[in-house]
Amino acid sequence: MARKNLIGISDDPIDADAERAAADRPIAGLNPAPRPAAAVGGITRSLSNITQKVERAQELERQLAEGLAVVELDPAHVDASFVADRLGVAAHEQQSLAAQIREHGQQVPILVRPHPTAEGRYQVAYGHRRLAAAREIGGKVRAVVRELNDEQLVVSQGQENNARADLSFIERALFATRLEDRGFSREIIMAALGVDKAALSKMVSVVRRLPIVAIEAIGPAPSIGRRRWFELAELLSPDEKAEAASAFMQGQEFQEASSDQRFDALCTFLSTSRARAKAIPWVAPDETSPIRIRETESGTTLTFSRKSAPGFADFVRQRLKSLYLEYQEETGD
Structure with a gap:
């Protein structure tokens, strides 16, 4: 896939050691060829330079394919993953990340793959928040480009989120359910989330019992675990309860609350409503x-x-x- 004018090799070092080492690596980590002991003719030097450039270009392409080189991409050419793994990010958190990158630079590259259907574009495996921050700042986004099939992409996406431990239970459960709905095997989903078969079954069962509109209205609810989401599913089980909950979640007070507060408010409303609905x-x-x-x-x-x-x-x-x-x-x- 041609990438002319879409990517630029970054010379921004990741750490001090890399910075010192970079002085002797003119392109993508390649050591310069040793100078010959004796002078050579102009034609020989020209051929040698051409050969070196070709070799360097080939090595760069190999490193890009293997994800060994960090490149700079225009955020406008990068699309989100085909499976969402978040229920939104608080505005103040995103602003804080953008301010940090603006001040210190992007220290950790995102992972992308060449877009499977759009020539000249890329698709994120992980790093959506860093990509959004780059768009807000208005600069390039530092990325590792790697050839990934769909299964490799979702496994990378899930494992990076597991390592960062910043997804809530319901976000992980919703991510697992979306992957299952797209036909991914349980083995791939378990690898992506780092869970066993029993844990995965419980995660999916919670989402299957809840109206998706309720999950999206509540949001990530970072402090709420599996047991309480099951309790909410019980409270929402009658159809009339789901209808009442939908009306309640349209209220301004509910929408202005934090995600954890929205969860608690809905549970309180449904519990009180259930008491009133006693036969x-x-x-x-x-x-x-x-x-x-x-x-x-x-x-x-x-x-x-x-x-x-x-x-x-x-x-x-x-x-x-x-x-x-x-x-x-x-x-x-």
Whole structure:
């Protein structure tokens, strides 16, 4: 893949040792050829220079392919990974990272691969926040370019996040579920996340039981672990609960809270709502309780007891039309 005018070799050293060593490495870590003891003719020198340049170019391409060289890329030519692994980054955290890079430079390169479908573009394996910071600052982003297939990319993406330990439980669980939905094997997902089969099953099961809109509305919730996410799934299990939760999460107070606070607020709301929605028995004239009535934000549910009044549910069902007509006459609807 041609990369002309898209990348530049960085001469910004990563550390002091690299800086000292770089003085003798003119291009991509290559040592200059020793000077001949005797003078050579002009033609010989020209041929030698051409040969060295070709060899250096070939070595550079080899190092790029193996991910051994750090290059500078235009952030406009770099796209995100095809699988998101974050539920957003707090604005103050991103601003802090951008300020740090602006002051001290980008110390750690990002990892990218040549884009599999777009000529001349790249795709991030990891380093999305550093890429965003480079875009904000307006400079180049330092990167390692490596040929990666989809499986290698997601494993690199997951393992780098594991090493940094900055993804929350629900972000890791959502990342695992997205990979599974894209057809990646459990073995690849376990390698990416560094977990065993049992842990992976629990992570995926949590996400499968939760509405994705609730996860995205809450965000990463860094202090919330697996057990509490399971508890939230239990609170959200009835359909009417999910509807009530959706309305609650639209509120300004919920949206302005931190991610952990949003999680706690939703749990509190659903727990209180569940207490209000407790079924109340309806007492008949014969002092039996053939019906239990449950009131929720979205409607009313009647539960007929087959033990107290067998066949009463069918009796009411057959008379629903006449009851509704009577209701319309009385209300004028």
